[in-house]
Amino acid sequence: MFLSTKRLILREFMPEDWQAVLAYQADSRYLKFSGWETRSEADVRAFVEMFLKQQQVPGIKFQLAVELKYERKLIxxxxxxxxxxxxxxxxxxxxxxxxxxxxxxxxxxxxxxxxFGFEELKLHRVYSWCIAENTGSVRVLEKIGMQLEQRLPENERFKGRLWDTLIFGISKDEWLNKTEQ
Structure with a gap:
């Protein structure tokens, strides 16, 4: 599977992608809102292997590597x-x-x-969630038209504390209305 945008390529994972994934998943900025304390080569190889296995089961999970289009760099x-x-x-x-x-x-x-989900997979609804303090992720979900549906107070425990989770969602009709504007 391959999707392209103005600046990005979304493509299936390849076994060698683990190195680029490790480079960013080991970054303390990335780990701040992750359930992981650290990331090792073995962790990330297993993570990429999971995506490679999912690619063999058509029609359910579409997790794609995001690559800069002109630099061909996985980000x-x-x-x-x-x-x-x-x-x-x-x-x-x-x-x-x-x-x-x-x-x-x-x-x-x-x-x-x-x-892709609405047009190719014929989905009726898509949802996502993020930690409330991850304001960058909140902005992404809002920018793609999702609306906050629920706040779950202190329902995620990691890094020695409880975190609020935000659930966002959008229906196909809502998405169509937003894309027509």
């Missing part, structure tokens, strides 16, 4: 995941290397995978 990943092949709802997730935060790449990738 993150973005995906949309159904629970069952016939599901009409899916979750959306993304991560971008901290050196590329604030440049619109997460928004560009997430908007592209959202469009």
């Amino acid at each position: 993150g990943n973005c995906g949309i995941r159904k629970q069952e092949p016939e599901s009409h709802e899916a979750s959306l997730g993304y991560e971008i290397a901290p050196d590329y935060w604030g440049k619109g790449y997460a928004t560009e990738a997430a908007a592209t995978i959202l469009k």
Whole structure:
């Protein structure tokens, strides 16, 4: 699978991608809102291997490497995941290397995978979640048209504390209305 935007390529993972993923997942800025304390080569190889295995099961999980189009540099990943092949709802997730935060790449990738979900997968609804303090991620979800549906107080425990989780969602009709504006 291959999707393209003005500045990005969203493509299937390759085994050698683990090195680029490790480079950003080991960054303390990335780890701040992650459930992981650290990331090792073995951790990241298993992470990429999980995506490689998902690529072998068509029609359910589409987690794609995010690459700068002209530099051909992997800077993150973005995906949309159904629970069952016939599901009409899916979750959306993304991560971008901290050196590329604030440049619109997460928004560009997430908007592209959202469009894929509604147009190609014929989804009715897409949802996502993030830690409330991750304001960058909150902005991405708002920019792609998702609306806050629920705040779950202190429901995530990691890094020795409780965090609030925000649930965002958008229906196909809401998405169509926003894209027509």
